[in-house]
Amino acid sequence: MGNVIIIGAGLSGLSAAMTLAEKGQSSLLVSAQPSERAQSVLAEGGFNAAADTMGENDSTALHFEDTMKGGVYLADPNACAALAENAPKLLEKLISLGAAFNMADGKPVLRNFGGQKKKRTAYAKASTGKMIMSALIDEVRRYESKGLVTRYPHHKFVSLIVSDGECCGVFVQDIYTKKITAMFGSVILCCGGMNGFFPEMTTGTTANSGYVQAEIFSQGVAFANLEMLQYHPTTIGIPGKRCLVTEAARGEGGRLFIKRNGGNYYFMEEKYPELKNLMPRDVVSREMYLTRRQTDCEGEVMLDMTGLSEQVWSERLPDLRQELKEQLGLDPAKEPVPVREGIHYFMGGIFVDEFHRTCMRGLYAAGECACQYHGANRLGGNSMLGAVYGGSKAAQQALADGVKSAEGAADMSKAAFEEARPVFIKKISDILLGALGIVRNEQTLRAALDELGRLSGSNSDETARLELARAMLMSAAERRESRGAHFREDYPEKDERLRRTLVAQLKNGEVALEFRDLPERRVGDEAQT
Amino acid sequence: MKLRLDILRRKNADSEPYLQSIMFETDNENATVAFALTNICSGENVTDVEGKPVSPIVWEHSCLQKKCGACAMVIGSRPRLACDARLAEFAAEGFVRIEPLKKFPVVADLMVDRSAVFDALKTLGVWANGEVGAPDRTDETAYEASRCLQCGCCLEVCPNFYAGGDFFGMAAAVPASRLIDQLDPEQRKELSAGYRKKVYNGCGKSLACRDICPAHIDIEKLMSASNSAAVWSRLHALFGRKNRGVKK
Ligand SMILES: Cc1cc2nc3c(=O)[nH]c(=O)nc-3n(C[C@H](O)[C@H](O)[C@H](O)COP(=O)(O)OP(=O)(O)OC[C@H]3O[C@@H](n4cnc5c(N)ncnc54)[C@H](O)[C@@H]3O)c2cc1C
Ligand code: SF4
Ligand code: SF4
Ligand code: FES
Numbered sequence: 001m002g003n004v005i006i007i008g009a010g011l012s013g014l015s016a017a018m019t020l021a022e023k024g025q026s027s028l029l030v031s032a033q034p035s036e037r038a039q040s041v042l043a044e045g046g047f048n049a050a051a052d053t054m055g056e057n058d059s060t061a062l063h064f065e066d067t068m069k070g071g072v073y074l075a076d077p078n079a080c081a082a083l084a085e086n087a088p089k090l091l092e093k094l095i096s097l098g099a100a101f102n103m104a105d106g107k108p109v110l111r112n113f114g115g116q117k118k119k120r121t122a123y124a125k126a127s128t129g130k131m132i133m134s135a136l137i138d139e140v141r142r143y144e145s146k147g148l149v150t151r152y153p154h155h156k157f158v159s160l161i162v163s164d165g166e167c168c169g170v171f172v173q174d175i176y177t178k179k180i181t182a183m184f185g186s187v188i189l190c191c192g193g194m195n196g197f198f199p200e201m202t203t204g205t206t207a208n209s210g211y212v213q214a215e216i217f218s219q220g221v222a223f224a225n226l227e228m229l230q231y232h233p234t235t236i237g238i239p240g241k242r243c244l245v246t247e248a249a250r251g252e253g254g255r256l257f258i259k260r261n262g263g264n265y266y267f268m269e270e271k272y273p274e275l276k277n278l279m280p281r282d283v284v285s286r287e288m289y290l291t292r293r294q295t296d297c298e299g300e301v302m303l304d305m306t307g308l309s310e311q312v313w314s315e316r317l318p319d320l321r322q323e324l325k326e327q328l329g330l331d332p333a334k335e336p337v338p339v340r341e342g343i344h345y346f347m348g349g350i351f352v353d354e355f356h357r358t359c360m361r362g363l364y365a366a367g368e369c370a371c372q373y374h375g376a377n378r379l380g381g382n383s384m385l386g387a388v389y390g391g392s393k394a395a396q397q398a399l400a401d402g403v404k405s406a407e408g409a410a411d412m413s414k415a416a417f418e419e420a421r422p423v424f425i426k427k428i429s430d431i432l433l434g435a436l437g438i439v440r441n442e443q444t445l446r447a448a449l450d451e452l453g454r455l456s457g458s459n460s461d462e463t464a465r466l467e468l469a470r471a472m473l474m475s476a477a478e479r480r481e482s483r484g485a486h487f488r489e490d491y492p493e494k495d496e497r498l499r500r501t502l503v504a505q506l507k508n509g510e511v512a513l514e515f516r517d518l519p520e521r522r523v524g525d526e527a528q529t
Numbered sequence: 530m531k532l533r534l535d536i537l538r539r540k541n542a543d544s545e546p547y548l549q550s551i552m553f554e555t556d557n558e559n560a561t562v563a564f565a566l567t568n569i570c571s572g573e574n575v576t577d578v579e580g581k582p583v584s585p586i587v588w589e590h591s592c593l594q595k596k597c598g599a600c601a602m603v604i605g606s607r608p609r610l611a612c613d614a615r616l617a618e619f620a621a622e623g624f625v626r627i628e629p630l631k632k633f634p635v636v637a638d639l640m641v642d643r644s645a646v647f648d649a650l651k652t653l654g655v656w657a658n659g660e661v662g663a664p665d666r667t668d669e670t671a672y673e674a675s676r677c678l679q680c681g682c683c684l685e686v687c688p689n690f691y692a693g694g695d696f697f698g699m700a701a702a703v704p705a706s707r708l709i710d711q712l713d714p715e716q717r718k719e720l721s722a723g724y725r726k727k728v729y730n731g732c733g734k735s736l737a738c739r740d741i742c743p744a745h746i747d748i749e750k751l752m753s754a755s756n757s758a759a760v761w762s763r764l765h766a767l768f769g770r771k772n773r774g775v776k777k
Contacts, residue, residue: 034647036679037591037599098661098711100671106663124672130596134675134707142656153647176636199571207591207599239557239564240612241593315667327559327594422571 002403003185004395005030005170007157007212010038011129011384012367013190014136015391021143025399028183030152030172032207035137039192039205039368040387043129044246044320046111046121047094047388048381049087053107058118060084067382070115070280071347071375072484073499074225077521079354083373083382083389090388091122099135100124102316111316112251113380115280121381126246126320129384157212158417160187160219160363161410167363168404171415180415184408186362186398189216190391193346193368197469198429199422202343203235203244211419213350213369214464217471222359222505224371225348226468227476227486230378231438233284234303235342238327242342245303246320247380249332250277252312254305256288257336258297264304267291282377282485285341289438302336341438345383347374347485348475351503354519356394359505362404364397366390371501376484418459427455428469436476441490445477471504471511478502478513530555532616533578533624534565536586538638546635550578550624555616562627563593563600563612566639587638595743598678601685602639603628608685610743630685633692643681645692649701653723659713670754674707676744683738683748689731696731699738699748706751710758721759729760 004020006013009031020027031038050063063084068075091108095101101124102109113121124131143149158171158180169184189212195202196209217223233256234249235242250256256277257264267287269276277284288301313321313333324332350365352358352372358365366372367387374382435448452470457463479502481495482488500515531554539546553565566588569575575583590600593612600611605618605625619625633641664671683699684690690698702724709720739748 033589033591033599034679037589037597039591042592042594042596095663096660098657098668098671098707100668100675100707102667103664104666106665127672127676131672131675134677134704138656138704138708141651142658145651145654145656153644154642176642205591205593205597238594239560240567243594323594423573426571 001406003028003183003406004188004398004403005183005185006188006190007031007170008038008190008192008367008369009035009151009153010040010190010192010367011133011136011387012391013188014133014140015388016188016190016366016395017140017149018136018143019392019395020399021140021146021148023399024148025403026148026150028150028152028185029140030155030157030170030183032154032156032175034153035133037207038133039195039208040384041130041133042204042244043384044126044244045113045248045251046123046128046381047091047132047384048113048116048120048379049091049122049385050084050118050120051088051091051108051110051122054110054119056118058120060087062118063087063120066116067373067379068375070379071373071377072494073375074483074501074518075373075375076354076519078519080373081521082354083386086389087385090385094132094135094388097135097139100131101128111248112278114247114250114278114284115275115379117275121248121251123248123316125315126248126317132384132388156417157191157215158415159215160360161408162219162360166361168408169410171410173417180412180417182408182410182412182415184404185406186401186404187364188391188394188398189350189363189365189369190367191369193349195343196425197432197465198343199425200241201429201433203232203242204344210465210468211461214461214468216350217468217506218460218464220360220506221363222351222503223349223468223471224351224501224503225376225475226472226504227436227479227502228347228376228484229343229436230281230345230347230485231285231341232281232344233288233341234339235344236324236328236337236339243323243327244342244344245324245337245339247281248317249303249305249320252316253308254303255307256284256301256303256339258291258301259299260294260297265291265297280377280379281344282487285438286487288341300338300340303339304336305332306334306336308333345374345378347371347376347378351501355397356390357397364394366394376486416460418461420457420459420461420465424455424457424462425465428452428465432469432472435473439487439489440476441488442477445473449473449477467506467511474511474513475502475504530558530560530616530620532565532619534569535624535626536639537626537628538586539635541637542635549583551575551583552578553616558617560616561612562604562614562616562625563590565616566590566611587636587640589640596678598680601630601680601682601743603630603685608682608741610680610682613743630681632685632690633681643679646679646681646684646700649697649727650704653697653701653705653727654716654720655701655705655708657708657712658716661708661711670751671707673747674703674751676746677703678744680743682741682743686737686741688735688737689733695727697727699742702728702755703746703748703751706755709755717758721762724755724759729756
């Protein structure tokens with residue numbers, strides 16, 4: 001009998017499990033922590049879908065265009081077209097599951113978000129991820145009760161079971177008992193971003209440790225566009241991490257300024273009169289970084305939300321206001337908030353095709369761990385959509401390919417589990433942060449590679465992490481152009497010849513890089529829906 | 530700021546618990562217990578007050594911003610989220626005692642097995658067989674009910690809850706209140722019966738759970754909504770299905 005193993009129970013993992021169950025296929029849903037702890041519950045601002053409920057003549061074609069443009073045309077156009085096309089249907093589905101979106105007259109209210117000309121972002125105050133997760137968790141529980149989904153909470157991924165170059169299962173370890181087991185079947189990775197590579201600097205959770213990515217990279221799985229890290233412009237420092245101030249704060253009217261010559265300089269509004277504070281994140285972060293360095297400007301960039309109406313605060317952002325009061329001890333309705341850029345999203349990741357197939361047969365990836373939909377810069381609100389859609393797409397493809405057998409034999413002696421020491425992770429992180437900032441150049445990247453070369457891992461995870469970190473730095477050095485989140489001061493322009501996917505893979509123990517052509521946009525293709 | 534952390538540790542479920550005291554110093558005045566634990570675990574050659582090496586402390590965490598419920602533990606004799614417990618609160622005493630939640634089996638150190646919380650939701654049948662349908666306007670009950678972190682703090686203080694027992698407490702009742710008046714009649718009858726049996730009948734209504742909830746969920750309001758759907762509506766069965774302004 002066939003079996004599907006899903007690693008990760010955030011939005012993408014739940015979506016994959018639900019899709020499989022709807023089609024009668026059972027799955028094992030493995031996650032280190034329960035779904036309630038997944039990073040997806042942190043998502044604040046919203047979920048994009050051209051549902052056009054605001055009378056603005058929005059369309060899925062415009063959503064597609066904004067997504068491609070926001071990603072500086074580095075994403076797969078066919079995948080993005082299908083994403084935009086399916087978004088309204090997926091939003092409807094989430095509403096039918098009872099996700100507590102802000103509604104009016106039976107329809108979702110949509111808000112403005114960065115890089116999009118229309119109101120297209122459905123939201124539940126500033127707790128959209130939590131609301132969607134609660135509804136999906138209940139729905140998956142229904143399938144658990146029917147035996148179609150079997151949860152393995154408190155289980156960590158150990159490694160892929162590979163036979164003749166094909167993935168036929170995974171080793172997992174029970175965190176409670178430390179017992180390692182082999183599971184057989186097709187595998188869908190939904191393990192989130194590589195936040196664990198950047199402790200203290202990420203808005204996400206370091207529980208997404210990057211272990212899975214490092215391990216499968218060492219097992220030969222190809223990654224793509226590893227240089228594309230998203231810095232979110234508006235984050236605040238809280239003990240041990242960067243805490244996000246949702247883009248919805250600007251979507252609802254928040255303004256960025258810095259002190260200049262004693263006055264307030266609204267630099268985004270002056271430089272970008274059309275989208276102003278709602279330019280895509282790569283642009284806003286870069287402008288903030290550069291403006292802070294201007295000699296005539298002083299202090300931190302401030303996010304001014306004092307102009308938001310009482311109604312916006314009470315109906316749309318009450319949770320954000322509460323959070324800022326608790327974390328900073330200030331009321332954002334009364335005073336501006338100092339903000340800085342923080343690592344927020346990984347556009348790069350496991351290399352997948354439009355159908356979420358990795359380079360290894362039997363292995364799929366979806367959600368933030370996969371490199372799909374967001375090109376060189378993700379638009380806010382497109383990631384939850386990408387996770388829900390991608391999880392479902394990967395599940396459908398696993399079915400179409402014929403799911404792999406639940407029976408198998410594996411060499412348990414290969415199933416050792418070791419984790420990197422926090423001190424070692426910190427060392428790698430310091431090196432990466434020094435070179436993979438908002439502005440990059442060849443010299444610092446080369447120096448960082450040298451420094452990395454002087455580290456050696458004391459266990460398998462540490463060694464694997466070094467290789468993946470090396471691939472990140474090498475990718476950033478190799479892309480000699482500026483595109484989206486990747487800004488090279490030594491190559492400040494886009495280079496059309498490099499509008500290609502940069503694939504990284506470990507071959508004979510060495511990181512090998514290769515630019516691959518993007519797929520051509522198919523026109524009038526039924527496969528889009 | 531300098532503080533002594535007295536941590537109740539245990540190698541695994543079968544071994545004896547012991548108290549380990551560690552001095553922690555930081556200039557971050559907003560530092561939390563979670564921050565201290567992270568730093569102790571990632572520090573090199575950390576020793577306790579007796580000079581003994583501190584092995585990595587096992588504790589659960591994820592978001593570090595009060596949104597995932599992972600880091601619930603007993604801090605200064607109250608169940609709290611470690612990422613919500615500022616060290617400054619304890620600065621005057623000079624120490625803080627940190628223990629695992631007591632209502633759940635300990636896995637190691639501060640990590641407990643909260644499976645009972647998730648099992649209760651399954652037993653109770655918290656899901657919808659049919660479509661829930663789109664509300665006319667923002668459904669505040671569903672919003673509030675969906676905020677539950679499944680952290681278990683409410684169960685820790687509840688006089689009637691124990692893991693594996695017959696009373697499920699608020700960690701089950703809060704999520705159930707998202708759906709209880711939204712279900713088709715047959716499923717609603719089932720969930721209501723479960724709710725009466727596993728929550729309503731055994732609940733002393735002291736609301737200690739509400740006062741401790743780190744998400745500040747309006748438990749009282751949700752319970753009165755659930756009660757009217759699952760308890761009182763039985764008395765008004767003739768009026769048929771009553772719901773929260775849902776369009777069908
Ligand atoms: C603060 C914040 C706000 C955001 N706001 C928005 C927003 O408004 N709109 C939007 O579209 N996007 C937003 N995002 C991004 C979006 O939330 C994420 O990209 C998305 O939720 C990722 O979902 P996922 O399923 O890929 O992964 P996750 O939700 O991160 O889930 C990962 C899963 O993998 C499991 N896992 C990880 N490692 C292992 C391992 N080694 N073994 C076993 N299991 C493992 C975890 O336990 C978890 O279950 C936000 C992100 C953050 C951090
Ligand atoms: S009201 Fe009292 S008895 Fe009822 S769940 Fe809360 S703490 Fe327990
Ligand atoms: S009701 Fe509150 S205390 Fe209880 S589990 Fe939910 S969030 Fe935690
Ligand atoms: S770590 Fe998420 S609530 Fe504390």
